[in-house]
Amino acid sequence: MAGKNPIRRRNFVKLSGVAGVGLLAGCAGGGSGTEDGTGTTEGETGGGGTTGQTDSSGGGSGESIVIGSLQPLSGSFTPWGNAHRAGLAFAVQEVNEDGGVLGRQLEIVESDTQSDAGQADTIFRRFVEQENAVATVGPVSSDVGIRTARTAQELEVPMLLHMSGTNQAITPETTYTFRVGLLPAATTMQAQASLVAEAGYSNVGAIIGDYAWGRSVEAGIQQHFDVDVNVQAAPVGASDFRSFIRRYPQDLEMMVATGHPPGSLSIAGQLNELGYSPEVVTGPSFPPSVIAGALGDLAFEGGFTHVHNTDVYSDEFAEVARRFGEATGNQFDTHTAYGYVSGKMLAQAIEDAGSTDSTAIADAIRNIRFDTLFANPIEYTENGELKNQVQIYSQLTSEAPSYFPEGNFGFEEQFRTDALPALPADQ
Numbered sequence: 001m002a003g004k005n006p007i008r009r010r011n012f013v014k015l016s017g018v019a020g021v022g023l024l025a026g027c028a029g030g031g032s033g034t035e036d037g038t039g040t041t042e043g044e045t046g047g048g049g050t051t052g053q054t055d056s057s058g059g060g061s062g063e064s065i066v067i068g069s070l071q072p073l074s075g076s077f078t079p080w081g082n083a084h085r086a087g088l089a090f091a092v093q094e095v096n097e098d099g100g101v102l103g104r105q106l107e108i109v110e111s112d113t114q115s116d117a118g119q120a121d122t123i124f125r126r127f128v129e130q131e132n133a134v135a136t137v138g139p140v141s142s143d144v145g146i147r148t149a150r151t152a153q154e155l156e157v158p159m160l161l162h163m164s165g166t167n168q169a170i171t172p173e174t175t176y177t178f179r180v181g182l183l184p185a186a187t188t189m190q191a192q193a194s195l196v197a198e199a200g201y202s203n204v205g206a207i208i209g210d211y212a213w214g215r216s217v218e219a220g221i222q223q224h225f226d227v228d229v230n231v232q233a234a235p236v237g238a239s240d241f242r243s244f245i246r247r248y249p250q251d252l253e254m255m256v257a258t259g260h261p262p263g264s265l266s267i268a269g270q271l272n273e274l275g276y277s278p279e280v281v282t283g284p285s286f287p288p289s290v291i292a293g294a295l296g297d298l299a300f301e302g303g304f305t306h307v308h309n310t311d312v313y314s315d316e317f318a319e320v321a322r323r324f325g326e327a328t329g330n331q332f333d334t335h336t337a338y339g340y341v342s343g344k345m346l347a348q349a350i351e352d353a354g355s356t357d358s359t360a361i362a363d364a365i366r367n368i369r370f371d372t373l374f375a376n377p378i379e380y381t382e383n384g385e386l387k388n389q390v391q392i393y394s395q396l397t398s399e400a401p402s403y404f405p406e407g408n409f410g411f412e413e414q415f416r417t418d419a420l421p422a423l424p425a426d427q
Contacts, residue, residue, distance in 0.1 A: 036311060050201045051353065052254040063109035065100075065356055067092075067346060068127030069135035070120050070148065070159075073112040076262045083163045083287045083335035084342075085110065088137060091343025101350045106343075109133060117138065117147035123150045124159075133157065136231065137342045139182075142166035142213035149177040158349075158362040160342045162335075163285065166212040167219070170383050172425045176362050178384040180345075181309060182285055183336035183391055184423045185213060185259075188307065189220025191391040192256060192282055196227060198415065199279070200301045201253040204229045207244050207260030207267055209236045213284075217259030238364075241267050245274055254280045257400050258307065261286070265294045268304045280305050280414075282393070287335040292396055292409045305393045305414055308334040309386075310341075311375040312394065312411045322403040331407040337373045345370050361419075376419055387422035 036133045051299060066232035071087060078239045109131045113120040120139065127133035136152070137160040139145040145164020149171075152159040158176050161169065165182040182188070196204060206221055208214035210233045219227050232244040243262060248255075255271060257264035261284035283291065285307045292299045311317060312334060320340065321332035332340075346361070348367060353360035370378040375390035393415040400407035 022102050032046075034288035036383070047146040052268050053255075064105045065102070065350065066127070066133045067106060067108050067343070068115050068124065068131065068133035070123055070127075070136055070138040071110055072115045072138075072144075075115045077140040078114050079148060079287045079290045080163060080335060081112075081138070083333065084138060084140075084339035086328065086330065087324075087332070087336035087339025087341075088343045089339075090327065090336075091340045091347070093327075094277055094323075095343065095347045101347045102354070102356070106347065107312035108126065113139070113144060115144055117141070117143045120144045120148050121151050124148050124157075125155070128157050129157050134358050135159065135346055135361055136341070137346070138162050139164045141168065142216070143211065145169040145177075146212060150172045152176040155283060155358075156362070157358045158365055160346070160365075162342070164213075166216045167427060168212055168216065170385055170423075170425055172383065174425075175366075175383055176202065178365055178380055179386045180342055180378075181335065183309065183389060183420065184387060185216030186220040186223060186427060187420050187423050188258060188391065189217060189405075190224045191420060192258065193221075193226065193414050194417055195280070195282075196225060196254060199254075201250055202227050203249065203253045204256065205240060205248045205252055205254070206231045206256035206259060207263070208233050209261065209263065210234065211236050213261065216260040217256070221256065228262065229256070234263065238263055239266055240270070242270050242274060245270055245276065248276070250276060252276055252278045254278050254282070256282050258282045258284045259282070260426050265291065265304075268295060269298065272298055272302055277303070279303055282307060285334070286413075288333050288396055288409055299396050299409070300398045303395070305395055306334070306411070308392050308394065309374050309389055310334040310337040311336045311373060311390070311392065312337075313413060314373065314375075317373050318403045319402070321401070325404040325406075331404045331409075341370075341372050341374070341378070342358065344372065375416070381425070385422040388419040390417055390419055392416045 071085050073081045098106050111123045111198050135158045140163040142164050149169050153176050160178050160180050163182045165185050167184045206229050208218050235345050255278050257267045264283045268386045324332040349361050349364040352364040376388050379387050394411040397410040397412050399410045402408045
């Protein structure tokens with residue numbers, strides 16, 4: 001690779017690959033501890049400026065342009081962090097090998113947020129004030145997304161969300177936060193309402209987590225579904241959902257587990273254990289390697305549906321996935337793609353801005369039309385909501401894709417929406 005290693009680590013965390021994750025107390029657990037092959041390194045804490053805003057000649061110490069990576073690399077959301085960081089690193093590697101941005105190399109500084117909102121806020125501020133980061137990426141937890149969106153606004157530094165799909169992450173007062181990997185809860189429920197209508201289901205249940213994302217899903221169900229949905233709220237840390245499942249009739253046609261990300265795989269498995277066989281169990285957009293590893297054969301034949309923005313059926317996706325597989329020995333998937341898209345889009349925004357000034361980069365993102373690995377080009381409202389995006393629902397298959405014959409899974413499309421309108425910021 002030309003130039004510097006793409007990532008400097010600020011907190012010492014265990015290096016993890018994308019594969020090899022399992023369930024821990026109903027939540028997604030840690031990674032395999034293998035090098036991801038994209039140049040990830042651990043480094044010493046560095047210096048930098050002490051102001052909250054970079055100037056037009058800033059963007060990092062030396063010649064590099066710094067991107068801050070706020071990743072959950074331990075705790076319940078570890079698999080999301082592992083996949084996203086691998087895709088981001090690969091995008092940065094490709095950008096740097098192609099000459100960088102504005103004649104300079106991109107560099108990532110990364111820390112483990114542990115999905116703690118306060119810690120993520122502290123890390124964000126350190127990245128900007130000490131490392132001169134011009135933008136940040138990575139939040140997964142809705143609580144982290146809500147907190148860091150306010151930090152981004154205060155510091156006037158753009159942030160690309162990996163997930164954090166709660167409606168509350170973006171408000172009329174936030175203009176520096178942009179969604180990438182997950183449409184907001186209300187829009188996702190609008191999509192699932194379309195699935196229900198097309199399939200003609202009338203017997204639908206939902207188990208949500210009792211926190212921001214789960215409650216946003218509940219509100220979206222109430223707003224968009226034309227059928228009555230029996231919604232049960234469970235603690236975020238729950239691992240045994242059998243008492244909730246038994247409240248549903250045996251002829252349940254669809255279970256919306258999207259609203260309980262850490263428990264959705266357990267919900268799918270326990271539905272099967274109790275003799276339920278709904279045609280569809282909608283998950284929360286888990287990395288597919290986690291679905292395959294946790295559910296085994298049930299992932300391929302039990303109706304568990306992967307929700308994603310990445311169009312895994314496109315030629316462009318196949319080509320990037322092939323290059324990633326050759327470079328890293330790992331399978332590129334929907335969530336690796338979100339990291340990759342974030343890195344490539346930031347590079348394009350910096351080029352469009354012609355500057356490393358964070359406000360100029362945010363303006364460039366706001367006005368971007370970025371044709372990428374999604375079904376439609378990425379475009380944003382003034383407040384950073386995705387508009388005209390297509391949400392895709394796929395079941396995993398045991399057949400590896402042609403672009404990565406060593407893979408453990410493939411995809412079979414079940415449903416895709418029409419282009420979805422952006423959620424108004426005041427909702």
